[in-house]
Amino acid sequence: MKLRWFEVAFALLVIAVHLTVIFAPMDLLLERWFTTDDAFYYFQVARNISEGRGSTLDGIHPSNGYHPLWMLVLIPVFSLARLDLFVPLRLVVGLSVLISLTSGIILYRFLSKTVHPFLAMLAAVFWFFFPPLHRSITQLGMESALNGLCVGVLIFLTGRLLEKPIAQESWRDRLLLGMTALLVLFARLDNVFLVLTVGLVVVFREKRRFIFWLFYLTVGLIAIYLAFFSRIGFPRLLNDFQHTLYAMIGLGVPLKIILAYSMGLFDPMWRGLRKEFSRVCLVSLSSAAVVAILLLMLNVSGVIGSYPRMVGLLDILYSMLLFLPARRLAIGLVGKIEDQEISPLREFFQNFRKWVWRGVGYALPIVIGLSAYLLLNLVWFGTPTPVSGQVKHWWGTILDIVYGQPVNSIPALFGFFENIGQSPWWLLFLPASIISNALSGGMGGVVESAWLRASLVVGWLVLVLIGLIWKIKKSNFDPRILVITPVLSACLLQIMYYTGSYYVNLRPWYWVNESLVGVLLFAFSLDGWFPLFSFIKRKEKWLVAFAGLSMMVIFVWGSLRLLNSYVLQRNTAQSYYLLEVELLEKHTPAGSLIGMPGGGTTAYFIHDRTIINLDGLINSYDYFQHLKNGRGREFLDQLRLDYVFGNPGMIEDSAPYYSLFDGRLEPVTDILEFRLYRYRAP
Known part of the structure; x- marks a missing residue:
């Protein structure tokens, strides 16, 4: 596939900026790039798999608490950890950058056939360099970059399929789309909603009837x-x-x-x-x-x-x-x-076989791949789905849990959280949020600020949707634009899956698809509003100037933030992760079994000791069942745990830990923000 001039320039700029990050001091990378313990769940499990110990964090208990595609990518990378613990981390940085770069190029190619070329370029630069997006998608070491790429490819292929006359559509087209959808599903399992809505598009694409199916669903x-x-x-x-x-x-x-x-x-x-x-x-x-x-x-x-x-x-x-x-x-x-x-019944009998045939072509690789995944999980781990999701649903049923509470309002049910910055729709409503924060500083009370924020959010959404509708009408129902409907519908279904249950501890990397929807809506809406400025002479030059200036500002802002964080600043302090491990090793003998809530980073860096995950996210299904049934103490007693290490407020005052460790712990020493306890089994 031939690269265009923008793609070459974009790739060169991305690589040039991030080479300095890849080779930055490791202490800086650990402090500012790998800022979540969850990434090290992947890294340590991938390391254990590559060394033949199986899918496990601690080398004792099997666990499937992760999304499979990112794990498969990481296994060969972390086979190098037996030689050096830091080289795989630098490779993950480079890999995440290249994956996000590719998704930016895919986004540009998808949009360039539908909106003004400079708006497509702006969307790609914004997707990669806009600092809040870069932090939540490219950084962290999580599956978010890979998820963005897989979803972007699925959107691209769905749009290409819809552009084809239905008479020219082949079994191969649907099979390719189904195989891509399977990768999307394995990138993040909650993409099952996107796989479903794209399936409705494939089956009912004739005369755009899929719009009805998506809307009514x-x-x-x-x-x-x-x-x-x-x-x-x-x-x-x-x-x-x-x-x-x-x-x-x-x-x-x-x-x-x-x-x-x-x-x-x-x-x-x-x-x-x-x-x-x-x-x-x-x-x-x-x-x-x-x-x-x-x-x-x-x-x-x-x-x-x-x-x-x-x-x-x-x-x-x-x-x-x-x-x-x-x-x-x-x-x-x-x-x-x-x-x-024609009557609905007659239409059904006329089209039923055709619908089934289309659906089978798309669903065949998905059904086979997903069935194999669920069956292997059941055989290897005792549960067909990742234990981490089950644990987070269980947390929400506990009143005094430290990990958060389920949503408690109707707006939050649909992703409109009180703190819009933590909402799945944070990017879509970012302009309204910025204006609201600027104006509400001078307001007299909370109620006025809430009304102001709600009014701005609704007004901004109306403006975006009007621009989108005008763009659809102007483009004579371009199928590439209509692809936004299954993606938007899937985002709503995904959000309600989480907020409509007891699920807690929602994380920013869950909302990659919603951020992608925001970028697409901005591009479509801007292109929809553009023809209305007929009073401006040489308006296309103004559009090019606006897009070019915006790209330059975003690139400079994003690049300077990265260079300032990893190159320009001098940091002689040791990474918190490494210092914590060094101190923990001083206070525990080799061969110790140490229980921790979380513990991914500690498990990865510690030597000659074993870290047992206590929250259950990356522990066995058997351990989760013991926790849920109030028998976690029995599990830990039989394990012959030596120590517990964690935040004292969490260990001593929050569920399920205070009941789990009642009468079992003897404080040893405080290490940074944590406390080390000796575990005394009866």
């Missing part, structure tokens, strides 16, 4: 979440309600879509407000009634817990409120299509 799920949490609130320790919610989703969402299809809501023609509203009401009432009956039957049989009747009534209300505007917007995005009117 999303608003159907939102209606159920709103109904459930409006009535129940956000309780803790109520697993029965959680099971009821999952049952309601599993039954209600497919039923809403099936009824919407059978009652003509996939018809691309608007039939008037009264007729459309009556059909929406009929779908909402029918689906809610059937689901209510099924849930009551499941409740009586003991399969699920209680089902508050008001949830069903609220489901009807929210479905009616959401399905009508969703249908109107979907019709607008599908556009005018000359289509012979």
